[in-house]
Structure formats: C-alpha cells, structure tokens
Amino acid sequence: EVQLVQSGAEVKKPGESLRISCKVSGYRFTSYWIGWVRQLPGKGPEWMGIIYPGDSGLRYSPSFQGQVTFSVDESINTAYLQWSSLKASDSAMYYCGRQGPERAFDYWGQGTLITVSS
Amino acid sequence: EVVMTQSPATLSVSPGGRATLSCRASQSIGSNLAWYRQKPGQAPRLLIYGASTRATGIPARFTGSGSGTEFTLTISSLQSEDFALYYCQQYNHWLPTFGQGTRLDIK
Numbered sequence: 001e002v003q004l005v006q007s008g009a010e011v012k013k014p015g016e017s018l019r020i021s022c023k024v025s026g027y028r029f030t031s032y033w034i035g036w037v038r039q040l041p042g043k044g045p046e047w048m049g050i051i052y053p054g055d056s057g058l059r060y061s062p063s064f065q066g067q068v069t070f071s072v073d074e075s076i077n078t079a080y081l082q083w084s085s086l087k088a089s090d091s092a093m094y095y096c097g098r099q100g101p102e103r104a105f106d107y108w109g110q111g112t113l114i115t116v117s118s
Numbered sequence: 119e120v121v122m123t124q125s126p127a128t129l130s131v132s133p134g135g136r137a138t139l140s141c142r143a144s145q146s147i148g149s150n151l152a153w154y155r156q157k158p159g160q161a162p163r164l165l166i167y168g169a170s171t172r173a174t175g176i177p178a179r180f181t182g183s184g185s186g187t188e189f190t191l192t193i194s195s196l197q198s199e200d201f202a203l204y205y206c207q208q209y210n211h212w213l214p215t216f217g218q219g220t221r222l223d224i225k
Contacts, residue, residue: 043218044205044216044217044218044219045154045162045205045207045216046216047207047213047214047215047216059212061213062213095161095162097161100164100167101167101168101171101173102150102152102167102168102209103150103209103214104152104164104167104173104207104209105152105154105162105164106164106167106173106174107164108161108162108163109161110160110161111161
C-alpha cells in the first residue's frame, strides 16, 4: 500500500527555520517525482515544485524559488521541505504528493499545518 | 502561467442527483488535466487524469471529458461523500496550476 506520512503541525516565530518531512512507503522511492503543494485557508492548492529522489533533480515554481528548499534522504525514503527564515505569510497547510500517472499527484500525504506568528 | 477557472463556485444538488462541474484553461492544454476531490480536513484525492481516465479505485459514476480549454467533471448518483470541494489541475505547462475550486453542497 502506497503511503505518504508527513510530520506534525508546527508553530514557529518569524525568522525561525523549519524542515518538515514526508516519509513514503509501498513503492520504490527513487522511481517517482515527489511534489510539494501549499494551500492557504479557503484557497485552491498551489504547486510549489517537485524533486526526483533518484537523482535529486529539482523544479521550483517561480513563486517559491529561493524561498524554500527541497531535499531527500534516500536511505530513509523521506522527502523534506525547508525554510531558512519563516514569514507570517508562510502560514498554510503543506502537502507532499507523488507524481504518478502523467503528471497528476496520485497519492498525497495528510498535510502539515504551519503557523508562523510572533 | 496557465490560469484555470472553475465554475460554478458553489453547486447545490440533491443526493442521488447529477452534478456537472466546469473547468476552463486560459490556453490550450490538450488533455493534460486532472480532477481532485477534497473533503474537509483531508488532502485532495485524485479522481481523473488525462481529462477522462479514472484513477485507481474511482467508481464509474465519475466521468471526465473535454480537451483543449474546456473540461467537465460529471458525477452521477451523488453520494454523501461526494459533497466536498473539487479542483481541476493542468499539467501541460511546465508549471502546473490548479483552479480555485467548486464546492458541491447538498440541496
């Protein structure tokens, strides 16, 4: 069974750093792109970018380029989304997803809620 | 950036009825379109990809159609779990984009 399990909710202050995780199981981690999606309250999802665990190939949306960093640890089948300096505007739900048939996300994590507030 | 516009914003249909949701792309995307359903407090779930191919485990009452710039998701025999938010996503352009969603409510 394919599963993507994300790390828990976080409450941080502006300027702090953060890394959230997405641990996958049930398929070969290195064979599929993993994507990250932001969803602001009451809004549609936003595609942040994708990473290919097989060779760490990366594609960032221009809206998120330079604002976040994707990485993977192949030894533990885990993908990461990282911020070096959080802003209040980063408060949102973040999902990881496996890019499956064609380029749709066929499996999703349960989401990680990030709250940034002073 | 390809802008995806969904209509209507809210649709009210009776249980057992049929719902028709629309999605329009600002430029031609071929058949590179997916539909997702999102229940409250849950992640989106893939329903349709390639504009008309049902994802694994999705029942036949979900039908996707269209190509180019106009797409439709039809849900027949509406069940309680179908009253949720629906999003379309294009992935023809190198930068995939989602619509703003259609909320399907119980009438």
